[in-house]
Amino acid sequence: MKKIALLENEFSIEGGELTPTLKVKRRVIGEKYRELIDRMYAEAEGAKAPINFSLSSRLASVPPALAGGLLSSNLANRPTR
Numbered sequence: 309m310k311k312i313a314l315l316e317n318e319f320s321i322e323g324g325e326l327t328p329t330l331k332v333k334r335r336v337i338g339e340k341y342r343e344l345i346d347r348m349y350a351e352a353e354g355a356k357a358p359i360n361f362s363l364s365s366r367l368a369s370v371p372p373a374l375a376g377g378l379l380s381s382n383l384a385n386r387p388t389r
Contacts, residue, residue, distance in 0.1 A: 311348050311351070311352050313344055313348055315341075319332065319337070324336050325337055325340070
């Protein structure tokens with residue numbers, strides 16, 4: 309199962325989300341959008357508390373072409389708590 313969130317602004321070099329070669333800075337994205345990512349997992353699993361997980365494994369599944377303005381979570385591959 310996948311859940312996505314559309315962001316208001318695209319990821320950019322100026323915003324610090326992309327490298328000069330347009331690769332996603334996973335750590336920056338994870339820190340900047342932590343609340344949204346946690347909420348996506350909580351809603352998908354029906355939980356009320358934020359869930360801790362490895363951000364690098366979650367963001368690794370986002371294709372670079374979709375990275376600007378899109379967060380994706382693959383719930384089937386979610387690490388255990």
